[in-house]
Amino acid sequence: MKTIKFLFGALLFVTLSAFTWNNFNAGYKVGDVATDFSLKNVDNKKVSLNDYKDAKGFIVVFTCNHCPYAIAYEDRIIALDKKYKALGYPVIAINPNNPAVQPKDSFDLMKERAKEKGFTFPYLFDEGQKIYPQYGATKTPHVYLLQKTKEGNIVKYIGAIDDNSNDETAVKTKYVENAVNSLLEGKEIEVKTTKAIGCSIKA
Amino acid sequence: MKRIVLILGLFATTVFGQASTNTILPIKSYSFNGIEVHSYDFKSFEGFLNKKDETTYVINFWATWCLPCVKELPYFEKLNQNYKDKKVKVLLVSLDMPKKIESNLIPFMLKKKLQAEVIHLDDPDANAWIEKVATNWSGSIPATVMYNATSRKFYERSFTYVELENELKTIIK
Numbered sequence: 001m002k003t004i005k006f007l008f009g010a011l012l013f014v015t016l017s018a019f020t021w022n023n024f025n026a027g028y029k030v031g032d033v034a035t036d037f038s039l040k041n042v043d044n045k046k047v048s049l050n051d052y053k054d055a056k057g058f059i060v061v062f063t064c065n066h067c068p069y070a071i072a073y074e075d076r077i078i079a080l081d082k083k084y085k086a087l088g089y090p091v092i093a094i095n096p097n098n099p100a101v102q103p104k105d106s107f108d109l110m111k112e113r114a115k116e117k118g119f120t121f122p123y124l125f126d127e128g129q130k131i132y133p134q135y136g137a138t139k140t141p142h143v144y145l146l147q148k149t150k151e152g153n154i155v156k157y158i159g160a161i162d163d164n165s166n167d168e169t170a171v172k173t174k175y176v177e178n179a180v181n182s183l184l185e186g187k188e189i190e191v192k193t194t195k196a197i198g199c200s201i202k203a
Numbered sequence: 204m205k206r207i208v209l210i211l212g213l214f215a216t217t218v219f220g221q222a223s224t225n226t227i228l229p230i231k232s233y234s235f236n237g238i239e240v241h242s243y244d245f246k247s248f249e250g251f252l253n254k255k256d257e258t259t260y261v262i263n264f265w266a267t268w269c270l271p272c273v274k275e276l277p278y279f280e281k282l283n284q285n286y287k288d289k290k291v292k293v294l295l296v297s298l299d300m301p302k303k304i305e306s307n308l309i310p311f312m313l314k315k316k317l318q319a320e321v322i323h324l325d326d327p328d329a330n331a332w333i334e335k336v337a338t339n340w341s342g343s344i345p346a347t348v349m350y351n352a353t354s355r356k357f358y359e360r361s362f363t364y365v366e367l368e369n370e371l372k373t374i375i376k
Contacts, residue, residue, distance in 0.1 A: 068268050068300065102270065138359070139343035164327040166300055172328075195333040197298055199269060200343035200359075 027136010030192045033152035034060070034144060037131045039094065039124035040107070042114040047122045049092070049146075049153055056088030057147040057156070057183065059176060062137040064095045065113045066104035067199035069165050070140045074117050076161055076168060077141070080176060081121040089145075089180050091121040096132035096140070101202040129203045139198030145179050156183060159194030227251060230325065231301075235309040242301065242323040245332040251294060251322070252336065252348065259351040259375050261293045261367075264324075264336075264344050267311045268299070271361045272345040276315065278364040282371065283319040291375065293319040298344060301325050349374055 028034055036049045049058055061077055063070040081091035099106035107125050114123045126132055135144055145157035157179035162171045175194050182189045227250040229241035243251075254260060263279050265272035276295070283293035295317065299308045304323060312321055326332055333342050337357035340346055347358045354374040362370070 068266075072300075138341040160330060163330060165329070166327045170327065175330075194330040195340070195342045197329045197333070197342045197344065200271060200345070202270070 026133055028134075028144065028155045028158070030155050030158060032155050034146050034155050035131070035134050036153070037124075039126060039131065041122045041124050042107075042111045042119075047092070047124055049148075052090065054088065055090060055148060057145065057180075058153065059084060059089055059091045059180065060135070060144040060146060061091060061093045061161075062096050062132055062135070062140055062142040062144075062201070063093050064097050064102070064105045064140045064199070065109050066097075066102055067140045069196070069198050072165050073141050073161055078117065078120055080161070083177075084180055085120070087180075087184060089183070093119070093121055093123045094126050094131065095123065096126045096129060096137055097202040098129055105202070129201075132201060133203075137201060139196075139200055141196075141198060143176055145176060145183075147183055157189055157192055160196035163194075165196060229322075233304045233309070233323075235305045236313060238309045238312055240297075240304055240309060240312075240321060240323050242304070242325045245324065245326040245335070248296075248322075248324050248326070249335065251296075252350070255352055257352070258290045258292050259349065259371070261291065261371065262296060262348040262350075263293065264296050264298060264346045266298045266344060267303070267307045269344050275345060275361050275363075275367075276317070278362055278367050280317065280319055281364055282367055285368075286371070286375075289375065291371065295319050295321045297321060297323045299323065351375070 038046045038048045041047045052058070059080055063073070063077065077091055077093065084090065095105055095110055097105035110123055110125060137144070141161060143157070143159060143161055144155055146153040147156045157176065159175060161176050162174045164171045173191075175191055178191065179189045227243065227247050230244050230247060231242040233240045233242065251260070251262065261279065261282060265276065267273065279293050279295065282291070297308050301323075308321075308323070329342060333340050336348060340357060340359055343359060345361055347362070349356045349371060351374060356370065356374060358370070
């Protein structure tokens with residue numbers, strides 16, 4: 001009986017440690033190779049980064065339907081895609097939330113929102129919430145700028161779209177645009193990570 | 204010599220003058236249905252994060268639209284009630300958009316009959332201040348700071364009442 005208790009205790013310890021480790025150390029840093037994925041788009045077709053043969057990279061945005069910060073940035077995300085798709089950096093939007101926890105982020109409502117807003121980019125559903133933890137996204141919106149290389153898609157920038165979520169007209173620094181422009185010009189990105197307030201991802 | 208005395212005098216006034224004024228001035232105040240909410244930019248808000256007195260402060264960053272925040276608010280209210288005689292103060296820092304203060308925040312406070320002090324933080328350049336709250340904060344809410352003169356902790360997570368109370372117990376003597 002004692003052995004069983006001990007084994008159970010040991011197992012519990014290992015499980016808890018693994019859980020803690022995952023929570024605090026997971027996620028990409030600038031310079032890491034980002035995983036590809038195959039996720040369902042709002043048109044029911046699967047989308048992978050590998051499908052984009054001509055892309056130079058990707059603006060991956062973890063975003064969702066319900067979060068006021070995500071909503072505040074919808075038009076700016078569309079503008080990013082319109083501007084940079086032609087230059088080789090399309091937007092790939094991913095909803096990381098579990099609809100069982102946040103019903104407003106269901107796949108059906110994603111379809112509705114994409115149609116309402118006229119999204120020009122894929123809006124993918126991270127079914128089972130498997131991709132966002134690998135990237136280390138913690139909130140919406142949360143941007144990962146990737147550059148395609150022979151070694152894979154390298155993370156070049158992580159963070160916010162710009163420095164004012166409330167008011168687009170008061171934006172002073174467009175972090176994502178500056179980063180993509182630097183990549184296009186073959187220059188070093190000046191600001192590689194930023195932080196912003198966002199809605200925690202509901203897993 | 205006179206000049207030196209004058210300079211010293213000015214210096215003393217500046218230093219001690221600042222130390223004695225312990226009031227933190229809001230950038231704007233909103234009032235609706237008899238409830239007043241003060242709004243601070245980060246520079247003024249920072250004073251709430253660095254008080255040096257006998258009290259333990261529990262500062263919760265939240266918003267009315269944030270489901271997990273709203274879910275844990277009653278636990279912060281309960282903590283505030285249960286520990287009010289033990290030099291513990293709960294401060295609820297709303298990150299609602301400024302234009303939603305009168306339409307959402309104040310009606311929410313009335314509906315939930317919030318007893319803990321609610322203030323509003325209005326500083327859109329979050330990248331400049333998130334790390335000043337806690338270097339390991341990614342920026343998602345709910346998030347909570349607990350501190351007193353000897354100890355400071357930060358949590359980017361949700362709490363149950365028991366979890367919240369257990370964390371408080373680790374820093375109050």
